[in-house]
Amino acid sequence: MTKKSLYEGLHAEDIADVPFQDIIYSPVPHLYILPYLPGIAEYAAIVRSEIIKRKGSDFIIAVDLPHGLENELIQAVKKLPRPSIIVDPLMRTIPILPSSAPVEAVRSFLEYGLDITFIDASLPITGDLSDYTNFVNLCQSFGIETVLNSPETFGIRIADIFLSSISQSSESDIQEPFVHIPETVLDNTNNKYSEAEGSVYLQTRLQYMTMQIKKLLKNGTDILLVCNSHYCAGVEYYLDKELKEIHSDYTAPTKTYSLYEEDIIRVTREVPYFAYLYELYRDHPIDRLQWIQKLFLTVDHQEMSPLKISDTISYSSRLALAKGEIYPDIQDLTRASHMIGGETYRDKVFQAASRYPPAKSLPDRLRDLIWFLLNRGEALPKEIDQDGMFFIFEKLDSGNVCQTYDFTSLIPAFILEIIFIEDKKRKVPDDCDFIFGRSISRWTRTPESRENETTFLRYILLNYPPDRNKSDSFESGKFLSGLKNGIDIRGTIRHWNSGDIYVKEFDGLESVAYIFDYRDRSVDKASENVTSSSLKINIFKRSFVNLGCDRIFFDRHYPWVGVVKTEGKHMESEVLVAFTDTDIVSSEIFHDLNNSDPLNSALKIAVEYAKKVIIFTDNAWDIRLDLSKRPNIKIYPFSKIPIPIAKKMKAIDIAFYRNDNRRDD
Amino acid sequence: MTRIVTTADSLHGCKPSIRSEKPLDTNYQNGDFSNITSSITQTIQINGVTIYLEEPITHDAVWIAQEEPFQDLIASWMILHADDRILSPVLVGPPGSGKTTLGIVAAKELNRPLYIMNCIAGMTAEDLLITPVISDRQTVQYHASPLVSAAINGGIIILDESNRMGERAWASLASLLDDRRYIETKTVVKRIQAHPEFRFCATMNEDASTYNLPEYIESRLKPIIRVPYPQAKELEKILAHHVPSTDEPLRAAIINYLHKRRTAGHYEDYSIRNAIHIAVIALKNQKIRDEYSNPEEFINQVAKSVVRQ
Numbered sequence: 013m014t015k016k017s018l019y020e021g022l023h024a025e026d027i028a029d030v031p032f033q034d035i036i037y038s039p040v041p042h043l044y045i046l047p048y049l050p051g052i053a054e055y056a057a058i059v060r061s062e063i064i065k066r067k068g069s070d071f072i073i074a075v076d077l078p079h080g081l082e083n084e085l086i087q088a089v090k091k092l093p094r095p096s097i098i099v100d101p102l103m104r105t106i107p108i109l110p111s112s113a114p115v116e117a118v119r120s121f122l123e124y125g126l127d128i129t130f131i132d133a134s135l136p137i138t139g140d141l142s143d144y145t146n147f148v149n150l151c152q153s154f155g156i157e158t159v160l161n162s163p164e165t166f167g168i169r170i171a172d173i174f175l176s177s178i179s180q181s182s183e184s185d186i187q188e189p190f191v192h193i194p195e196t197v198l199d200n201t202n203n204k205y206s207e208a209e210g211s212v213y214l215q216t217r218l219q220y221m222t223m224q225i226k227k228l229l230k231n232g233t234d235i236l237l238v239c240n241s242h243y244c245a246g247v248e249y250y251l252d253k254e255l256k257e258i259h260s261d262y263t264a265p266t267k268t269y270s271l272y273e274e275d276i277i278r279v280t281r282e283v284p285y286f287a288y289l290y291e292l293y294r295d296h297p298i299d300r301l302q303w304i305q306k307l308f309l310t311v312d313h314q315e316m317s318p319l320k321i322s323d324t325i326s327y328s329s330r331l332a333l334a335k336g337e338i339y340p341d342i343q344d345l346t347r348a349s350h351m352i353g354g355e356t357y358r359d360k361v362f363q364a365a366s367r368y369p370p371a372k373s374l375p376d377r378l379r380d381l382i383w384f385l386l387n388r389g390e391a392l393p394k395e396i397d398q399d400g401m402f403f404i405f406e407k408l409d410s411g412n413v414c415q416t417y418d419f420t421s422l423i424p425a426f427i428l429e430i431i432f433i434e435d436k437k438r439k440v441p442d443d444c445d446f447i448f449g450r451s452i453s454r455w456t457r458t459p460e461s462r463e464n465e466t467t468f469l470r471y472i473l474l475n476y477p478p479d480r481n482k483s484d485s486f487e488s489g490k491f492l493s494g495l496k497n498g499i500d501i502r503g504t505i506r507h508w509n510s511g512d513i514y515v516k517e518f519d520g521l522e523s524v525a526y527i528f529d530y531r532d533r534s535v536d537k538a539s540e541n542v543t544s545s546s547l548k549i550n551i552f553k554r555s556f557v558n559l560g561c562d563r564i565f566f567d568r569h570y571p572w573v574g575v576v577k578t579e580g581k582h583m584e585s586e587v588l589v590a591f592t593d594t595d596i597v598s599s600e601i602f603h604d605l606n607n608s609d610p611l612n613s614a615l616k617i618a619v620e621y622a623k624k625v626i627i628f629t630d631n632a633w634d635i636r637l638d639l640s641k642r643p644n645i646k647i648y649p650f651s652k653i654p655i656p657i658a659k660k661m662k663a664i665d666i667a668f669y670r671n672d673n674r675r676d677d
Numbered sequence: 678m679t680r681i682v683t684t685a686d687s688l689h690g691c692k693p694s695i696r697s698e699k700p701l702d703t704n705y706q707n708g709d710f711s712n713i714t715s716s717i718t719q720t721i722q723i724n725g726v727t728i729y730l731e732e733p734i735t736h737d738a739v740w741i742a743q744e745e746p747f748q749d750l751i752a753s754w755m756i757l758h759a760d761d762r763i764l765s766p767v768l769v770g771p772p773g774s775g776k777t778t779l780g781i782v783a784a785k786e787l788n789r790p791l792y793i794m795n796c797i798a799g800m801t802a803e804d805l806l807i808t809p810v811i812s813d814r815q816t817v818q819y820h821a822s823p824l825v826s827a828a829i830n831g832g833i834i835i836l837d838e839s840n841r842m843g844e845r846a847w848a849s850l851a852s853l854l855d856d857r858r859y860i861e862t863k864t865v866v867k868r869i870q871a872h873p874e875f876r877f878c879a880t881m882n883e884d885a886s887t888y889n890l891p892e893y894i895e896s897r898l899k900p901i902i903r904v905p906y907p908q909a910k911e912l913e914k915i916l917a918h919h920v921p922s923t924d925e926p927l928r929a930a931i932i933n934y935l936h937k938r939r940t941a942g943h944y945e946d947y948s949i950r951n952a953i954h955i956a957v958i959a960l961k962n963q964k965i966r967d968e969y970s971n972p973e974e975f976i977n978q979v980a981k982s983v984v985r986q
Binding site for chain 1: 748749751752753755756757761762764899900901902
């Protein structure tokens with residue numbers, strides 16, 4: 013971010029005064045260019061209003077969508093608001109979402125029965141035009157998949173094809189800031205196009221588009237060209253140039269896939285929830301500020317006062333302005349909610365902003381299947397086809413396994429990565445107050461919190477009691493209290509002199525570790541480059557890091573440790589492990605917990621320190637240990653613990669933090 | 678004398694300007710900034726009492742690489758319209774991560790007068806606000822703290838290491854940090870209204886005492902901006918800027934050394950401060966560098982005087 017853009021962004025009111033209608037311009041008679049930025053709802057709205065305005069007059073809509081894919085696109089658009097994505101063998105994708113300007117053009121065409129023409133080339137165009145012709149001929153003769161599978165055989169450099177494809181998306185689309193500033197679009201169109209700067213692929217595409225426009229202009233009808241703002245200058249450049257004829261009578265085969273709600277954020281820069289609101293209020297003027305307010309009102313978080321919510325909304329806008337953008341994107345919204353409301357609130361805002369109700373959610377069983385397969389990396393199939401979705405699994409250089417949709421392999425950061433590398437055991441230096449960036453905080457809990465703990469443990473020990481040691485060995489011990497459960501009179505002896513009663517003292521109870529996994533059934537936590545206290549979310553290439561407030565919790569009274577989320581004096585349990593063996597010192601084992609993989613690290617500790625492990629979890633698929641060889645480990649669904657009891661340890665409240673060195677709590 | 682003078686809307690979107698102007702003695706009235714909007718005052722009169730203000734700090738610093746916290750801080754000081762609430766951010770991070778530098782650079786970027794106050798454990802509300810002192814003429818003079826001076830002059834105050842401060846001191850700031858934006862004192866004046874362009878920022882180390890704040894103050898200190906240690910590439914850039922005489926292998930060796938310390942559990946050793954200190958000491962010991970087979974060994978040796986082993 014340069015200083016210039018930082019300050020440019022501060023003139024918000026000036027920018028907002030420029031109406032979107034002013035972006036339409038006419039470089040030559042009968043040609044009206046409507047530049048757009050992909051995915052942004054405001055541009056879809058201006059396309060719709062312009063078409064409605066011109067309804068009844070003689071004009072043609074020209075859209076920079078691939079020629080030859082008319083049927084596929086129209087079929088996909090008809091399914092709206094259900095979102096989908098059209099993919100070709102070169103992984104070029106067209107997301108079909110209501111907030112997309114060219115999609116809106118097609119949709120309005122369907123609704124009003126206007127003339128429309130697709131002017132972009134549908135095939136990958138490499139090298140010069142003769143290369144392109146050669147490529148088309150080869151595809152016609154052998155099929156595009158055969159050609160792409162062994163391009164060298166056909167004298168094609170595969171790097172050219174893929175570079176072409178990348179240059180199409182990375183330069184213009186992905187790096188584009190999330191702007192709602194019409195002036196920026198006009199700046200794009202005002203930039204002089206230079207052939208030297210554009211790739212050969214882009215040059216050919218622009219020439220092809222211009223050729224189609226020229227053909228239309230010959231009819232003398234008005235043309236409304238809905239065109240990506242980055243291509244407008246190029247089209248204008250070629251308008252007065254002599255162009256060679258390019259034939260495009262071969263169309264690359266495509267597949268249309270349904271888009272799941274989780275994936276929408278990966279194929280558009282619009283906030284998915286706003287794409288939905290655009291769908292709901294399509295014929296109303298866009299008021300993005302109201303949308304933002306509506307988004308925050310849908311988030312239910314009791315700890316957020318109206319003032320705090322107002323601060324979050326305001327701060328997200330300021331974050332956007334500091335970047336030179338006029339409205340916040342999903343990154344600004346989540347960042348602001350994290351910094352004002354904390355981690356839990358951030359997660360809720362992110363979930364709300366990612367919502368697009370007409371889309372289906374990724375089925376849980378599919379998630380489970382994926383994770384089941386991923387956790388057994390050796391037996392991993394190359395690909396699976398499930399619920400109409402294809403997955404490819406591949407080994408990364410690091411030895412980890414990642415999976416991607418087959419059609420989004422060029423879109424980075426899709427889904428999940430599993431870290432197979434074992435964490436090295438962490439040792440705490442004696443003279444160090446810090447442990448890997450996490451501080452050791454000492455606190456005193458509220459009396460209510462202590463009482464809850466007692467009730468919770470009593471229930472667990474009563475219902476899932478540790479077994480008595482199988483060994484029959486025992487010692488005789490002095491019977492001191494009548495409060496014990498009772499004694500077997502046959503097993504007692506009385507001291508001849510003192511008269512004291514001695515009873516059998518068995519070796520004791522089997523040591524058991526109980527693991528309580530409070531986390532929801534989810535797989536959201538893994539992402540690339542996850543470090544112990546950070547969550548990195550990668551949306552396209554715009555990545556941001558939010559330091560988490562995950563903390564390791566341990567109790568000096570009772571041997572249990574766990575990963576908790578903290579917010580001020582409130583802690584939310586994630587994974588806790590409790591031991592029946594009171595000789596275990598929790599302060600000596602807590603450093604083995606890993607908050608990026610709490611369940612497995614807790615299990616590791618449990619197995620190390622207890623003979624038997626009982627796990628209450630809804631995330632059993634997350635366990636990496638081979639349980640078939642571990643009869644001493646039992647897994648129960650978390651619902652086995654009654655909700656009122658489970659709630660007792662879901663939250664831990666702190667009376668106050670302490671700065672003294674007494675570690676008695 | 679050149680003084681930083683800003684227009685009233687410098688934090689409302691317009692770039693501030695610098696011009697030369699004499700300091701003014703202002704007959705100050707609560708909330709009336711008509712006389713002092715565009716100047717930095719050295720003394721003010723409140724209820725007939727003269728209060729001496731602190732001079733702003735002129736400290737040259739640069740912020741390299743980490744853009745996110747910088748943007749976050751700038752954003753939290755902005756207001757979009759007159760009714761917008763002014764936020765009081767808190768910079769949280771490990772020691773030596775550059776929290777104070779970030780505040781200084783952000784103030785410089787916005788061209789605002791900068792005041793820094795180092796907080797200590799025994800600090801009282803008076804220390805934080807106005808302190809009576811005996812002058813040479815054996816009269817009582819009232820000296821405003823950097824915080825009050827910033828509030829009056831519309832400057833930016835950085836409360837450094839603010840988590841060391843006790844609850845009583847924090848309590849005196851409650852009214853300043855919410856919508857009231859005034860300071861209440863028990864000494865000479867009851868109330869001092871803060872300048873509309875006054876901005877506040879606290880820095881805190883990420884240790885146990887970070888959260889040892891009264892809840893009503895914690896709720897006022899928003900947003901919480903985290904300033905983590907820089908990535909290796911960023912640290913390399915920072916080193917190259919601050920200690921330009923170092924060569925690339927030496928810088929790489931320093932970063933490698935600190936990275937190893939971090940992975941061995943000494944997380945705090947991986948700080949910008951340590952990196953610069955090691956680099957400076959390494960330069961001073963250049964003569965013995967040839968005695969070592971590679972830069973790593975050399976750094977291992979010289980770092981012993983900086984990093985606790």
